[in-house]
Amino acid sequence: MRLSTVILPIDRWHEGGRDAWLRAEELGFHAAYTYDHLSWRTFRDGPWFGAVPTLTAAAAATTRMRLGTLVTSPNFRHPVTLAKDLITLDDVSNGRIVLGIGAGGNGFDATALGQEAWTPRQRADRFGEFVPLLDRLLTEDSVTYDGTFYSAVEARNLPGCVQRPRIPFAVAATGPRGLRLAAKHGQAWVTTGDPKLFESGTPEESLQAIRGQIEKLGAACEEIGREVDELDKVLLTGFTPQPGRPLESLDAFVDFAGRHFELGISEIVLHAPIPDSDFAADLKVFEQIATEGLAQLGR
Template identity: 75%
Template structure:
C-alpha cells in the first residue's frame, strides 16, 4: 500500500516549496493539491494559489515525488487548454503527473465564471463528454470535436505526454455513471467515502459504504470488459467519520490503513497538517506516520 499526501496551495511559494521538498524527503509516493479557485472556510477568504502553476513549481524542487490534482473538474476547465497545460507539466516533471478528475461539486467556486449552478445530472453529463475528449487530446496529435458542451477544432498536442500513451487519470466517482467513466478511462479510482456519513456515521458504516462503492467499480469494469485489478484504488482521507483520528498515532493509522487495504485500496492520501482547520494534526506524529507506517504497510 502506498502513502501519499495533499498539500493545499495556501502559502506563497517562498514558503510553500519547503513543504513539497519535505514530502519527498519523508518518502511519500505522491503529493497532490486541490484544483480549485477557492475553497471553504477557513480558506475561502485567505491565500489560495492555482493548482497547475503550483505543481509546475513543485516539479522543479523535487525529483522522485509524483505530482497531481485531487481533483480537477469541468467547473472552470476546458479540455483543450487543460490538455496543453498537462502535456507541458508532464514534460517539465519528467513524467511524474497524475490527473485526478471528477464531476466537481457545488459551492466554493462552482459558479466563479458566472454560470448557473449545475445540477448533479448536469455535472455528470459534462464530465461524460469532458473526459473522453481530454483522453483523445492527450493521445492524438490532432483532434476535432463538436459536442453538446465542448468543442475542439484541429487542436494540436504535439509531442503528447512523456508518459505513454498519456498521463494516468485517477477518476473520482461514487455513482454508476462516474464509476463507468473510471472503468473506461481511468488508471485509478478515487473516493472520499460516503458524504452522507460524514456528520453522523460510524467508521463501521463507512467501511461498508466503501465496500459497496468498490463493488460498483468491479461491476462497471465487468460491463466494459476490463479487469478491475488494472485500476489502483485511492482513498482521500479526512472526509469519513474517522476524520483526524487515524493521524493520532502510528498505530491508529496502521489500523485504519489496514482495514481499508482489506477493501482493495492501494493508496491512502492524508492531508498535510494545517493548524486551526479540519486538517489540523500534530506535525511530528504526521511525519512519524509517513516514515514508520509506510514501512509497516509495505
C-alpha cells in the first residue's frame, strides 16, 4: 500500500506554499496532489492558486515524490492545451507527473466560463471524448480530430512525455461509462467512496459501497480483456463516513487503512491539515501517520 497527500493551493508560494510541498517529500509520501479547480467550496472567497503553475513550482522544488492533479476535469480544460501543459510538467519533474482526471461536477468551475452547468449525462458525454483524445495527444506526435465537443488540427506535442508511452492516468469514476474509461485508459482508478453516504451513512456502508465499486471496475476490465489488478486503486479520503476517522490517531489510521487494503485499495490519499476548515486535523498526528502509518500496518 502507498500513502499520499493532497495539498490545497491556498498559500502563496513564498509564504508557506513551497514549504508544504518540501515537507510532504521529507515525510516520505509516495505522491502529493493538488485540486485542479478555479475555486472550491468553502475556500471560494480566499486565496486559491492554479494547479499547473503550482505543480510546476513543486516539480522544481522536489526531487523524488510523484506529483499530480486530483482531479482535472473538462469543466474548464481543453485536451489540446492541457496536453501541452502536461508534457511540460512531465519534463520539468523528470517523469514524476500523474494525471488524476474526472468528469467534473456542479461546483464553481462548472459555470465560471459563462456556460450553463452540464447535466450528469452531458458531463459523461464530454468525458468520454476528452479522455481518449488526451490519450492520443500525449502519445502521438501530431493529432487531427473532429469530435462533437473537441477538435484538434495538426496539434503537435513533441517531444512527448518523459514517461512512456505517456504520463499515467488516474481516472476518477463510479458510473458505468467512467469505469469503462478507467478500464481502457487508466493506470489507476480513483474513488472518494459513495457521496450519497456523506450525510448519514455508516462506515460499514461506506466499505460496502467501495467494495461494490471495485467489483464494477473488475467487470469493466473483464469486458475488454484486462486484468483489474493492473490498475492501482486510489482512495481520496475525507468525503464519506470512515471507520475510526483516519486522522484522529495513528491507531485510527492503521484500522482505516487495513480495512481498505482488504478491499483492494492500493493507495490512500490524506488531506494535509488546514486549520479552521473541513480539513482541520492535528498536524503532529498527520506527520506521525506519514512516517509510521504503513510500518504499523505492516505494508
